Structure formats: structure tokens, C-alpha cells
Amino acid sequence: MKSNSPFPFQFELFGNQYHYHYIFETLAFIIGVRVYYYLKKGIVDPISDENRLWIMLGAMLGALIGSRVVAVLETPEVLSHLSFSVLYQSKTIVGGLLGGLFGVEIIKKIIGVKIASGDIYVVPILVALFIGRIGCFSMGIDEPTYGIPTTSFTGMDLGDGIMRHPIMLYEMIFLIALYFLFRSVKNRNLINGDRFKLFMVLYFLFRFLIEFIKPYQSLLLNLSSIHWSALLIFVYYYKFIIRISKSIFIKNQKHG
Numbered sequence: 001m002k003s004n005s006p007f008p009f010q011f012e013l014f015g016n017q018y019h020y021h022y023i024f025e026t027l028a029f030i031i032g033v034r035v036y037y038y039l040k041k042g043i044v045d046p047i048s049d050e051n052r053l054w055i056m057l058g059a060m061l062g063a064l065i066g067s068r069v070v071a072v073l074e075t076p077e078v079l080s081h082l083s084f085s086v087l088y089q090s091k092t093i094v095g096g097l098l099g100g101l102f103g104v105e106i107i108k109k110i111i112g113v114k115i116a117s118g119d120i121y122v123v124p125i126l127v128a129l130f131i132g133r134i135g136c137f138s139m140g141i142d143e144p145t146y147g148i149p150t151t152s153f154t155g156m157d158l159g160d161g162i163m164r165h166p167i168m169l170y171e172m173i174f175l176i177a178l179y180f181l182f183r184s185v186k187n188r189n190l191i192n193g194d195r196f197k198l199f200m201v202l203y204f205l206f207r208f209l210i211e212f213i214k215p216y217q218s219l220l221l222n223l224s225s226i227h228w229s230a231l232l233i234f235v236y237y238y239k240f241i242i243r244i245s246k247s248i249f250i251k252n253q254k255h256g
Contacts (some may be wrong), residue, residue, distance in 0.1 A: 007140025007159035019142065024135025032128030039123060051113050058107030059100040066099015067091040073225035074144075075217055093129065094207055094229050097200065101236075116193025122182055125199070130175045137168035147213045165213045174206050197240045204230040 010017045045052065071090035072078060104117065136145050140159035147165025149155075154170075155163030181202075182195060208230035216224040223231075234241065 005140065005157040005159050005161070007138070007157070008142045009138040009140075019135075020138045021135035021143065024131055024138070028128040028132035028135070031131060032124045035127050036121065036124040039120060043120070045120075046115055047113060047117055051111055052117070054107050054111050055104055055113070055117050058103040060103075062103015062106070063096040063100035066102070067093070067096035070095025070098065070225045070229055073219055076219055077217075092226070093132070094204070094226050097125075097203070098229050098233065101200070101233075116196065118193060118196030122195050122199045123179070126175055126179050126182070130172055130179075133168050133172050133175065137166065137172070145214075148215050150213075167210060167214055170210060171206070178202060194240070194244075197237050198244070200233055201237055201241060204233040 009020050011020060012018075047055070068090055071092040072082065074090075074092065108114070108117065136143050140146065141164075142159065145168050146158050147167045149162050150165050151163070152165070154166065156166045156169070158164055158166065178199065182199070185195070207226055211224055211226045211230075216226065219225045219228060
């Protein structure tokens with residue numbers, strides 16, 4: 001179908017067309033790291049610089065593996081002819097966060113760190129995700145992050161002449177809401193590690209729900225690899241989910 005949409009946004013360099021996505025992806029990493037070091041100033045970190053470096057290494061290695069595995073499982077038919085090229089080009093932030101989490105936990109077991117280490121990364125991750133999602137949004141239908149057709153007022157022509165759910169725009173709005181949420185609880189006396197757990201549970205809940213308005217492929221029981229990744233996170237953090245749910249319920253009862 002013919003489209004007058006400006007998507008995907010591209011720029012020309014040496015006679016070739018390139019997506020802005022690559023620029024935003026690079027900016028997301030650089031700015032995310034800078035935000036981390038900015039927030040780390042003036043904070044007494046109970047984890048030594050050496051151990052923090054090992055933890056970051058575990059996170060990056062886990063994210064590298066997880067992002068590829070979950071992305072490949074998003075399209076199960078490629079498993080029969082999987083190549084290094086396909087594996088390298090496939091990646092998803094859900095797999096990156098999932099793999100990064102387990103990469104960190106494995107490294108912490110090895111180096112003997114028993115205290116929670118993720119709270120300081122929440123805002124840098126939110127900032128990096130938001131910047132990266134601008135790049136994904138700019139690609140329109142060239143990036144498989146678009147939604148199914150819709151007649152809703154939020155529908156947008158992302159480059160194929162069909163009004164679709166702009167999934168990346170929804171996610172950017174959600175990330176802004178998360179930022180203000182974590183800003184509001186900044187001075188709350190929360191248990192160390194709870195901020196990161198809350199981020200993971202809320203983000204994966206969003207991804208679980210939003211997946212239903214994407215043209216996903218079923219991996220098992222009509223659920224995609226994104227769905228199953230989210231369910232794995234819910235199981236992993238079930239104690240936290242129960243504890244925080246009880247806390248909210250009791251608080252509402254007192255104010256009710």
C-alpha cells in the first residue's frame with residue numbers, strides 16, 4: 001500500500017541511506033553510562049570498584065547473550081536455518097535485561113557479593129531505553145517493533161500505509177511515567193534492591209501486555225518469547241511481588 005508517511009526517518013551519507021536508529025543506539029549507551037557516573041558521585045557504594053566492574057562485565061555479557069537468544073526465539077522458524085549472521089543481527093531489550101540480570105547474579109555468586117547492586121542502574125537504564133526507543137520509533141515498519149492495525153485515534157502510518165499502534169511511542173510514554181515514579185520514591189526508605197526489582201517487574205509487565213497488540217509469533221501456548229521472558233521475571237521476583245502487594249493493600253486499608 002502506498003504511503004505518504006515520513007517513516008522510516010533516514011539520512012544520506014556518501015550516497016547511501018542510513019537509519020537514525022544507529023545514532024540513537026550509540027547515544028543511548030554513551031548517555032546512559034554518563035548518567036550512571038553522575039548519579040554515583042557522592043554516593044558511598046558498599047560494593048568495591050573492582051567488584052562493581054566485575055558486576056558490570058557480567059551484566060554486559062549476560063545482556064549480549066540474552067538479547068540474541070530471546071530475539072531469535074521471537075521468530076521460531078529461523079531456528080531451522082540459524083546462522084551467526086542471524087544471531088548477531090537479532091537482539092531485543094527484554095532479552096538484554098533478562099540475560100543481564102542472570103549474568104549479574106552468576107558473577108555475584110562467583111565473587112562473593114551478597115548485597116543488592118541494581119538500584120543505582122534504574123535511572124541510567126530508563127534514560128538509555130528512552131533514547132534507544134526514539135531510534136526504534138524513527139524506523140517505522142523497518143524495525144519489528146510496530147503494532148497491529150488499529151482504528152484507534154493513536155494509530156499511525158509507520159511507512160506501509162496502514163494505521164498501526166505506535167508501540168515505541170507507547171513505551172516512551174511509559175518510560176517517562178516510570179522515571180517520575182522512581183523520582184517520587186527517591187527519598188523513600190526502601191529495602192536495598194527494591195527499586196531495581198520494581199523497575200524489572202513493572203517494565204516486564206508492560207512488555208507482557210503490549211505484546212498482545214504486536215504481530216508476534218507464538219513460541220509456546222500462543223505466547224511469544226517476550227511473554228515467556230516476562231513470566232520468568234514474575235516467577236523470579238514472586239517474593240518481592242507478594243511483599244509489595246501486601247504492603248500496598250495494608251496501606252490502602254489504613255487510608256480506606
